[in-house]
Amino acid sequence: MLGDLHDWFLENGGQLAPGLHVADSDLGGRGLFAESFIPAGSQVLSLPLEAALSSADDTVADLPVNSLFRLTELLCAEIQKGDASRWACWFRSLPRQCGSWPEWREQELRLAQRGPPKLFQEAVDLARKLPQWHKQLSQILPGSVIAGLDDKSSFRRALAILFSRRFGILCDGCKIAVCVPLGDMINHASTEANVEVQYDQASRRLSFVTLDDVAAGAELLICYGQLDNLELCTSHGFALPENPLDSIVLADDVKLTRASQLALPALAEVQCIMDALPPEDEDKATWLDANSSQACCAIASFRLSYRRLLRQLLDNPSQEQSEQEPGIGEIQK
Numbered sequence: 001m002l003g004d005l006h007d008w009f010l011e012n013g014g015q016l017a018p019g020l021h022v023a024d025s026d027l028g029g030r031g032l033f034a035e036s037f038i039p040a041g042s043q044v045l046s047l048p049l050e051a052a053l054s055s056a057d058d059t060v061a062d063l064p065v066n067s068l069f070r071l072t073e074l075l076c077a078e079i080q081k082g083d084a085s086r087w088a089c090w091f092r093s094l095p096r097q098c099g100s101w102p103e104w105r106e107q108e109l110r111l112a113q114r115g116p117p118k119l120f121q122e123a124v125d126l127a128r129k130l131p132q133w134h135k136q137l138s139q140i141l142p143g144s145v146i147a148g149l150d151d152k153s154s155f156r157r158a159l160a161i162l163f164s165r166r167f168g169i170l171c172d173g174c175k176i177a178v179c180v181p182l183g184d185m186i187n188h189a190s191t192e193a194n195v196e197v198q199y200d201q202a203s204r205r206l207s208f209v210t211l212d213d214v215a216a217g218a219e220l221l222i223c224y225g226q227l228d229n230l231e232l233c234t235s236h237g238f239a240l241p242e243n244p245l246d247s248i249v250l251a252d253d254v255k256l257t258r259a260s261q262l263a264l265p266a267l268a269e270v271q272c273i274m275d276a277l278p279p280e281d282e283d284k285a286t287w288l289d290a291n292s293s294q295a296c297c298a299i300a301s302f303r304l305s306y307r308r309l310l311r312q313l314l315d316n317p318s319q320e321q322s323e324q325e326p327g328i329g330e331i332q333k
């Protein structure tokens with residue numbers, strides 16, 4: 001199936017550095033790997049913008065909605081076309097589940113309900129958005145594919161793809177959203193990204209360019225954004241075991257980050273949050289269960305990393321906690 005995608009990519013004007021290939025990644029699913037050394041500043045993959053799915057596509061570019069909804073309309077229209085879609089081969093290459101919030105249903109909401117409360121709140125708020133967005137879009141775009149959907153599964157799938165596999169770029173001075181077949185195989189790293197996406201206005205091509213030397217056999221990694229685990233879990237369907245941007249929420253709008261562990265305001269509060277979580281073994285079991293949905297795995301992995309962060313805070317509360325007030329910037333409001 002990926003052989004098909006590779007052929008499709010080349011037939012549609014794509015260029016790929018020699019030896020670049022898709023293989024199973026230790027991070028999750030598949031990833032893009034370099035067979036041999038690639039120096040910094042190399043273009044490893046590029047595709048004409050018109051061959052990518054983008055909010056600048058002629059069929060959606062003038063719709064009176066933002067770039068994300070333009071791309072959603074395009075994704076929905078192409079999903080509905082099935083094998084007749086120009087991108088059918090790419091759709092077939094996608095995982096059965098993306099794990100991002102549009103796919104969260106009863107099973108995931110029940111799991112999220114077990115805490116921390118912020119996760120459940122987030123999950124409920126997001127779950128409400130799907131029917132709301134469908135209604136709003138149908139009113140703004142009564143002639144659109146989305147408005148005509150009786151069964152909302154294509155809309156759900158389009159949004160799940162959008163949240164987990166799109167990039168944002170500047171094109172003709174405007175921000176547009178794009179899905180780049182094959183480029184979407186690149187996994188995320190928050191600090192060790194070795195690739196970035198660029199758009200060249202003159203050639204109208206999207207390129208992935210190495211930021212550092214890439215060793216033979218290494219995986220190409222891109223930063224999806226400066227996202228903490230809650231954001232990664234809901235929007236992208238995974239969490240990082242050690243996310244430097246990870247945080248816990250102590251109260252409404254008060255986030256405690258790793259940096260702020262030097263001056264914890266209330267250790268007891270952290271202990272209470274920890275006590276309220278379900279047993280760690282349950283999350284480990286969900287994470288290891290091959291039958292768990294990708295979203296359930298993401299929630300379990302989010303909670304495992306969250307517990308680790310709480311434990312670190314409890315084990316190593318403060319070097320100079322005594323009379324110090326939390327420093328500005330240590331607690332984000």
Ligand SMILES: C[S@@+](CC[C@H](N)C(=O)[O-])C[C@H]1O[C@@H](n2cnc3c(N)ncnc32)[C@H](O)[C@@H]1O
Pocket residue numbers: 025027028029030031094095098099164165184185186187188189236237238239240
């Ligand atoms: C843009 S796709 C990357 C390709 C994907 N691995 C695949 O097999 O199709 C994003 C998805 O890859 C996975 N992913 C990306 N980076 C990850 C990471 N650092 N750790 C775990 N999973 C990751 C998540 O499932 C995410 O929703």
